[in-house]
Amino acid sequence: MPLHNRKYLKKYRRDLRSNLTISEARLWKALKGSQLDGRKFRRQHSIANYIVDFYCPSEKLVIEVDGGYHRNESVQIADAKRDAYLNSIGIKVLRVLNESVRSQLGMVLEAIRAEFSTTPAPPQRRGDGL
Template sequence: MRAEKQTFKRAKRLRRDLSLPEVILWDCLRGLRLNGLRFRRQHPVGPYVLDFFQAEGRLAVEVDGAHHDLPGQMHHDLRRDDWLAGRGIRVMRIAATDILDERALEGMLVMIAEAARG
């Protein structure tokens, strides 16, 4: 599914402006570092940009900061997740605080690998 030109531009900008939790997680996922799985960062899909995407497993990994707990953002996230699910993409949401906690991050990486493998 092809993304709009505007979405590609937004994805490119987001790749340059990763948050600290996104930088940490990307360091763990890039270059086949997680069990040989290939991930893309800030990947455009339709009108959305996915934080991380594992194409073979059709898995989107989203890093959620505190603003994702706000009612308006929660509604947007649900609508977005439903849209992605309709296209066969599963969404895994990870709290940014879990990525910043080294022990929690290890567990998150195991969960990501298992979800990507199916």
């Protein structure tokens, strides 16, 4: 069974992409199109049986945008289990708060940059021979 984007999760991924929270939409606007240091991000990407908010394959980095729901103890336990699994397969997880994305987007983007490896991403080719 593939590790990424399992077919049985396709409908759920599509539904989540169509119903982003305000904070997820704001962060996606800053990440899409390789805008952040040339790193490509995917939104609502599945890894194993989990759907993550944002995933950068070149950095093996997951970004999770957490709202009030994540303050619930049982949700925190599930989040910790999920993070531990992702870490065990070599994927870093960075959790940011909805409030931080809304009020301090620049700081959130700097926190994401801090997780990047020191090697800059290769330049993106546009298909125009350049």
